[in-house]
Amino acid sequence: MGKSKITLIAEIGENYLGKISLAKKLIENAKKSGANYAKFQSYNENCLKKNDPEYEWFKKVSLKDHEHFKLKNYCKKKKINFLSSPFSLERAEFLCEKLKLNEIKVASSKMTNKKLLKYLNTKTKKVFLSTGMSNIKEINQSLNYLDNTEVVIMHCVSEYPLKPKNSNLLAIRKLKKQFPAFAIGYSDHCIGNLAVEIAVSLGATVIEKHFTLNKNYKGTDHILSADFEDLKKLRKNIDLISLMLGDKIKEPSKNELKIRNFMRNRFKD
Numbered sequence: 001m002g003k004s005k006i007t008l009i010a011e012i013g014e015n016y017l018g019k020i021s022l023a024k025k026l027i028e029n030a031k032k033s034g035a036n037y038a039k040f041q042s043y044n045e046n047c048l049k050k051n052d053p054e055y056e057w058f059k060k061v062s063l064k065d066h067e068h069f070k071l072k073n074y075c076k077k078k079k080i081n082f083l084s085s086p087f088s089l090e091r092a093e094f095l096c097e098k099l100k101l102n103e104i105k106v107a108s109s110k111m112t113n114k115k116l117l118k119y120l121n122t123k124t125k126k127v128f129l130s131t132g133m134s135n136i137k138e139i140n141q142s143l144n145y146l147d148n149t150e151v152v153i154m155h156c157v158s159e160y161p162l163k164p165k166n167s168n169l170l171a172i173r174k175l176k177k178q179f180p181a182f183a184i185g186y187s188d189h190c191i192g193n194l195a196v197e198i199a200v201s202l203g204a205t206v207i208e209k210h211f212t213l214n215k216n217y218k219g220t221d222h223i224l225s226a227d228f229e230d231l232k233k234l235r236k237n238i239d240l241i242s243l244m245l246g247d248k249i250k251e252p253s254k255n256e257l258k259i260r261n262f263m264r265n266r267f268k269d
Helices: 020-033 055-060 065-078 089-098 114-123 136-144 171-178 194-201 228-245 254-264
Strands: 007-011 037-042 081-086 103-106 126-130 150-156 183-188 206-210
Touching: 007 020, 007 228, 020 037, 020 065, 020 228, 037 065, 037 089, 065 081, 065 089, 081 089, 081 103, 089 103, 089 114, 103 114, 126 136, 126 206, 136 150, 136 171, 150 171, 150 206, 171 183, 183 194, 194 206, 194 228, 206 228
Parallel strands: 007 037, 007 206, 037 081, 103 126, 126 150, 150 183, 183 206
Antiparallel strands: none
């Protein structure tokens, strides 16, 4: 089908369960399934509130600095892009200045963080901006701080797992109309692949899907994640959908031109 127009981000996040060996397996399988990016989350104890009921869990699944380097290098070896979401300005500084990332994903919870956005505006070539919990006014405000970098606006609903009735996929059309100069993507939290496939049919050109090796693993995200076979099938289907959508021009295809005269004159008037 040629080079795909759809970028696929495999969101590994906390699904590596604090085990670097598992993280490497996820990276390897994300690449085999056809994903363009293996994405992680960057936070440490300074980002976490100790009174949070899930403090110990998030502490367990927070990547250490040296582990970031190890996984980035492993991604390079496997020829898949390493991507991460910083959950503080300090983590953004680490990703951009130490890890030398020039593409960053901004999580929905941080998309209104003025200091973080202004910093990324000076340090990145591309920002994937997740828009869960936000409205058009807030998205505009965020874009005002990101006027010096390429931005992909990601429709997202921050519900885990996301009920189909709440996915509001027509918002993708609204975002395309409201922000015609920007690529529009979709960050999915639904169970299964259908929402993503619909999103592509509505014009999303970047897809983020949570990724796991086993949906029964411990953690909140595995149930809504794609496993290897799911992601492999998703890659195939979104490429096919993109191909089927065509170029919007209504005119005879080359194959139609070959048979047009014959078909139009086949029967007597």
